[in-house]
Amino acid sequence: MKPYSSSSSSSSSQRWMHDVFLSFRGDDTCKGFTGHLYVTMEGAGINAIIDNQLRRGEEITAELEQAIQGSRIPIIELVKIMDCRRTLRQIVxxxxxxxxxxDVRKPTDTDHKLVSWRAALTEASNLSGWDLRNALDRHEAKFIRKIIKDITILLNTS
Incomplete structure (x- = not known):
């Protein structure tokens, strides 16, 4: 399912199904950082979907792709999201x-199956993003507030 659009040439004319797609698979982050980020987005009125909300019994790959493609700002199921950044001009x-x-820019694993992941990792690591290690004394709550503020500004200006 593609986002609704009155013109395929401009991302500003697209009507997205979600403001943000959060892609974090592990229980360790879903019960911690990602869970807090998601709840804070909800509280800020940001229409977010997190990949652990996807319906049971559905084919995960197809449903994940639909959720990623239907979101204005994906945070980050890497290979598909980077593809959507290139083809749909999404903000990543x-x-x-x-x-x-x-470390992400130059992974050391030499497995040939990871070629697309390496390219996506390199492309993503070259984007300006948030780095907890260098932000706000590693205070996660303040870090989350900064992310929410930045996303809200992007949603209101683009």
Missing amino acids: LPIFYDVDPS
Whole structure:
């Protein structure tokens, strides 16, 4: 399912199904940082979907792709989101949660199956995003408020 659009040439004319798609698979972050981020988005009136909300029994890949494509700002199911950034001109905002962006730029694994992941990781790590390690004394609540503020500004100006 593609986002509604009156003109395929301009992302500003698209009507998105969601403001933000949050993609974090692990229970460790869904019960912590990601859960707090999602709840704060809801409280700020940001229409967000998180990948653990996807319906049971649905084919995960197809439904994930629909949720990513239907969201104005995906945060981050990397390969598909970077593809949508290129093809749909979405705004992509990476969060580097206890990860050094330079480590992401140059992964050391030599497995040939990771070629598309490496390209997407490199592309994403070169985008301006949020890096908890270097922000607000690593205070997660303040970090989340900064992310929400930045997203709200983007949603209101683009």
